[in-house]
Amino acid sequence: MGLGKKGSILGLLGVFLLDGLLLSVAYNVHNYTFILKETNFTRLCFTKPMLTVNASFPGPTIQVNKGDKAFINVQNNGKYGVTIHWHGVKQPLNPWSDGPENITQCPIQPGKNFTYEVIFSDEEGTLWWHAHSDWSRATVHGPIVILPQQGGKGYPFPKPYAEQTLVLASWFNTDVKELIDDAMAIGGDPAVSDAFTINGWPGALYNCSNETIYRLQVVHGKTYLLRLVNAIMNEEMFFAIAGHNFTVVAQDGAYIKPIPTSYIMITPGQTMDILLTANQTPSYYYIAARPFFDSGAPFDNTTTTAILQYTNVTAPTNISLPTLPIQTDHASADNFTSKIKALANNDHPISVPQNVTKHVLITVSVNQLPCELTNGTCGGPNGNRISASLNNISFATPTTDILQAYYRSLPDVFDSDFPNQPPLFFNFSGVNSSTYLLPEVGTKVLLIEYGASVELVYQGTNVGNPENHPMHLHGYSFYVVGSAYGNWNATTSPATYNLNDPPLVNTIGVPKNGWTAIRFVANNPGVWFMHCHLERHASWGMDTVIVVKNGPSKGTRIQRPPSNLPICA
Numbered sequence: 139m140g141l142g143k144k145g146s147i148l149g150l151l152g153v154f155l156l157d158g159l160l161l162s163v164a165y166n167v168h169n170y171t172f173i174l175k176e177t178n179f180t181r182l183c184f185t186k187p188m189l190t191v192n193a194s195f196p197g198p199t200i201q202v203n204k205g206d207k208a209f210i211n212v213q214n215n216g217k218y219g220v221t222i223h224w225h226g227v228k229q230p231l232n233p234w235s236d237g238p239e240n241i242t243q244c245p246i247q248p249g250k251n252f253t254y255e256v257i258f259s260d261e262e263g264t265l266w267w268h269a270h271s272d273w274s275r276a277t278v279h280g281p282i283v284i285l286p287q288q289g290g291k292g293y294p295f296p297k298p299y300a301e302q303t304l305v306l307a308s309w310f311n312t313d314v315k316e317l318i319d320d321a322m323a324i325g326g327d328p329a330v331s332d333a334f335t336i337n338g339w340p341g342a343l344y345n346c347s348n349e350t351i352y353r354l355q356v357v358h359g360k361t362y363l364l365r366l367v368n369a370i371m372n373e374e375m376f377f378a379i380a381g382h383n384f385t386v387v388a389q390d391g392a393y394i395k396p397i398p399t400s401y402i403m404i405t406p407g408q409t410m411d412i413l414l415t416a417n418q419t420p421s422y423y424y425i426a427a428r429p430f431f432d433s434g435a436p437f438d439n440t441t442t443t444a445i446l447q448y449t450n451v452t453a454p455t456n457i458s459l460p461t462l463p464i465q466t467d468h469a470s471a472d473n474f475t476s477k478i479k480a481l482a483n484n485d486h487p488i489s490v491p492q493n494v495t496k497h498v499l500i501t502v503s504v505n506q507l508p509c510e511l512t513n514g515t516c517g518g519p520n521g522n523r524i525s526a527s528l529n530n531i532s533f534a535t536p537t538t539d540i541l542q543a544y545y546r547s548l549p550d551v552f553d554s555d556f557p558n559q560p561p562l563f564f565n566f567s568g569v570n571s572s573t574y575l576l577p578e579v580g581t582k583v584l585l586i587e588y589g590a591s592v593e594l595v596y597q598g599t600n601v602g603n604p605e606n607h608p609m610h611l612h613g614y615s616f617y618v619v620g621s622a623y624g625n626w627n628a629t630t631s632p633a634t635y636n637l638n639d640p641p642l643v644n645t646i647g648v649p650k651n652g653w654t655a656i657r658f659v660a661n662n663p664g665v666w667f668m669h670c671h672l673e674r675h676a677s678w679g680m681d682t683v684i685v686v687k688n689g690p691s692k693g694t695r696i697q698r699p700p701s702n703l704p705i706c707a
């Protein structure tokens with residue numbers, strides 16, 4: 139069990155919401171304590187103070203069975219206010235514990251604590267948790283392992299010999315809060331990370347000790363379940379293991395049809411479960427990850443490694459590196475991504491909305507705003523300030539949380555007029571429209587009726603710096619029914635949809651100058667953040683909030699707020 143686990147109660151009987159049905163099931167309750175504090179860490183040959191949970195990087199693993207509940211008491215002994223988000227956990231009827239700062243709660247101030255109630259429902263596989271305040275998630279994150287229900291059918295594959303979480307993360311040689319605050323102050327690109335890490339270690343390819351590397355010990359002939367989390371801040375990643383193919387069996391806490399492959403592409407926010415059989419010549423092999431990055435923006439162009447180490451062999455003089463696609467190889471990225479389909483069998487049925495009642499089209503852009511500095515020019519192109527937007531609205535984070543304001547009808551916190559359509563139609567994927575360079579700044583939410591059958595199309599634009607955007611929605615998983623380059627077309631695009639076995643995910647990479655269509659039933663009322671999971675884009679305003687209204691009955695309404703919810707200053 140992970141660090142910080144206090145205790146668990148077995149065999150409670152409870153009720154939870156799944157796909158709008160009330161199910162009566164047994165679930166366990168798990169209690170954890172997270173102590174946030176500045177910790178000295180030695181990596182990359184020097185010591186850096188950084189914010190961690192329980193002095194661990196990555197942070198502790200939360201492990202539950204499907205349908206369980208976890209209480210996590212977060213004590214903030216750090217310098218700044220912080221919140222924690224349980225990424226991919228739907229939290230039926232409980233947006234209060236979802237976490238994004240000033241969206242569902244205000245920060246837990248230094249010296250204070252808050253107990254999150256994390257309600258699992260149909261998720262099974264791997265998810266993760268991370269801080270959701272400015273850039274603190276760089277060092278404050280960890281895996282969530284959701285095992286099959288106790289006494290249930292188990293894995294839809296032979297039980298692996300052993301399991302291991304692998305967390306990919308960014309390493310900055312500076313205080314990440316100062317880094318993003320400085321970048322926002324002058325409106326330019328934030329500095330790129332200095333390294334990537336696997337389970338906290340950068341690996342052999344940095345100018346550093348060859349011992350700063352994570353080692354995965356394997357026994358020849360055995361099969362391992364690797365639970366991979368991409369906690370990286372600003373880069374999508376290619377990942378491979380030298381000399382070994384492997385099979386991807388789950389993504390974002392849902393099973394998929396097994397994909398045998400020699401590499402994957404995984405975006406920030408996504409998780410993938412991989413079966414690896416140690417059936418090659420017993421030796422040492424590098425596991426490696428480096429960016430998939432097809433844009434002109436600056437990025438960290440380094441490679442992180444770990445060692446897959448067969449037991450009882452002496453270290454070879456040369457350890458082979460895997461072949462990874464080159465950084466700009468979107469054909470290889472697409473080749474892998476296009477193979478992902480829901481498992482969709484009798485034991486793991488899916489339910490894709492067939493009749494859409496609410497259509498939303500959202501453009502996704504990196505834009506510019508006029509520089510407002512009085513003492514110089516900004517750091518963006520042409521001396522402007524870099525911005526980002528959804529439907530040409532650059533999100534402004536309020537100072538009172540939107541959930542509280544919505545629940546108590548507080549005025550002047552947000553507007554409910556986030557549009558269902560872009561304000562202007564043009565050749566989105568072709569034209570670098572100057573009109574789109576000037577987004578509107580505002581705190582606008584998209585209102586959706588309970589039970590609506592939603593189709594939401596993300597349309598990437600060629601404004602500013604086009605690139606692949608990993609869009610993430612809180613409170614839901616959604617079916618990815620279609621995706622292509624170019625402009626989505628209401629007449630022709632739906633004919634290309636996969637409505638049989640589309641993957642059910644919480645984060646999806648929208649192709650550069652392309653579109654992605656998702657569907658979900660709005661059966662989880664609440665205030666749910668939606669944003670790009672590239673952290674610099676989120677900071678620049680590539681965010682909005684979906685408010686799903688309460689339904690007609692008790693089991694379809696938001697639960698009451700917890701008594702100790704942090705209030706706004």
Ligand SMILES: *[C@@H]1O[C@H](CO)[C@@H](O)[C@H](O)[C@H]1NC(C)=O
Pocket residue numbers: 144145146147168169209253
């Ligand atoms: C777990 O935490 C909950 C909520 O804080 C509390 O009610 C319960 O008593 C705790 N259980 C254990 C075993 O510590």
Ligand SMILES: *[C@@H]1O[C@H](CO)[C@@H](O)[C@H](O)[C@H]1NC(C)=O
Pocket residue numbers: 177178185187
């Ligand atoms: C961390 O290291 C700094 C020097 O880099 C030192 O001043 C500080 O006391 C150390 N903190 C702890 C908790 O060891």
Ligand SMILES: *[C@@H]1O[C@H](CO)[C@@H](O)[C@H](O)[C@H]1NC(C)=O
Pocket residue numbers: 213250251252702
């Ligand atoms: C957590 O905060 C509550 C007040 O909300 C306080 O009573 C309690 O002592 C705090 N717990 C810890 C461990 O600091």
Ligand SMILES: *[C@@H]1O[C@H](CO)[C@@H](O)[C@H](O)[C@H]1NC(C)=O
Pocket residue numbers: 348349453
């Ligand atoms: C690191 O380098 C040292 C000295 O060159 C060597 O003895 C050791 O085996 C190396 N470790 C690895 C993991 O390569």
Ligand SMILES: *[C@@H]1O[C@H](CO)[C@@H](O)[C@H](O)[C@H]1NC(C)=O
Pocket residue numbers: 381382383399400
């Ligand atoms: C991995 O799969 C490729 C085909 O995708 C194949 O050419 C290669 O031989 C396989 N490698 C191993 C080690 O099985």
Ligand SMILES: *[C@@H]1O[C@H](CO)[C@@H](O)[C@H](O)[C@H]1NC(C)=O
Pocket residue numbers: 439465
């Ligand atoms: C990334 O680094 C490699 C060498 O390690 C270089 O060949 C490549 O051009 C770099 N890519 C970019 C986009 O800077």
Ligand SMILES: *[C@@H]1O[C@H](CO)[C@@H](O)[C@H](O)[C@H]1NC(C)=O
Pocket residue numbers: 357449450
């Ligand atoms: C490794 O070698 C030791 C000592 O020879 C032996 O006891 C052990 O069973 C071996 N382990 C494996 C996995 O082969």
Ligand SMILES: *[C@@H]1O[C@H](CO)[C@@H](O)[C@H](O)[C@H]1NC(C)=O
Pocket residue numbers: 472473476
């Ligand atoms: C993916 O790549 C493989 C091997 O290069 C090729 O056979 C296959 O057609 C490609 N699939 C797609 C969907 O591009």
Ligand SMILES: *[C@@H]1O[C@H](CO)[C@@H](O)[C@H](O)[C@H]1NC(C)=O
Pocket residue numbers: 492493
């Ligand atoms: C969708 O609409 C069609 C035609 O109105 C209807 O026959 C069908 O039952 C509906 N399907 C669902 C799942 O509601």
Ligand SMILES: *[C@@H]1O[C@H](CO)[C@@H](O)[C@H](O)[C@H]1NC(C)=O
Pocket residue numbers: 323324511513514
């Ligand atoms: C200009 O003002 C900004 C914001 O106050 C500050 O961060 C920056 O250092 C100043 N630049 C110069 C050149 O004084």
Ligand SMILES: *[C@@H]1O[C@H](CO)[C@@H](O)[C@H](O)[C@H]1NC(C)=O
Pocket residue numbers: 239240244245272535536537538706707
């Ligand atoms: C959240 O609101 C508080 C005031 O309640 C403010 O100090 C803080 O800067 C806000 N956070 C963000 C990310 O805007």
Ligand SMILES: *[C@@H]1O[C@H](CO)[C@@H](O)[C@H](O)[C@H]1NC(C)=O
Pocket residue numbers: 627628629630
């Ligand atoms: C959508 O496709 C249809 C059929 O090819 C075409 O007539 C129409 O102009 C397209 N719409 C847009 C907005 O491009």
Ligand SMILES: [Cu+2]
Pocket residue numbers: 606607608670671672675680
């Ligand atoms: Cu983005």
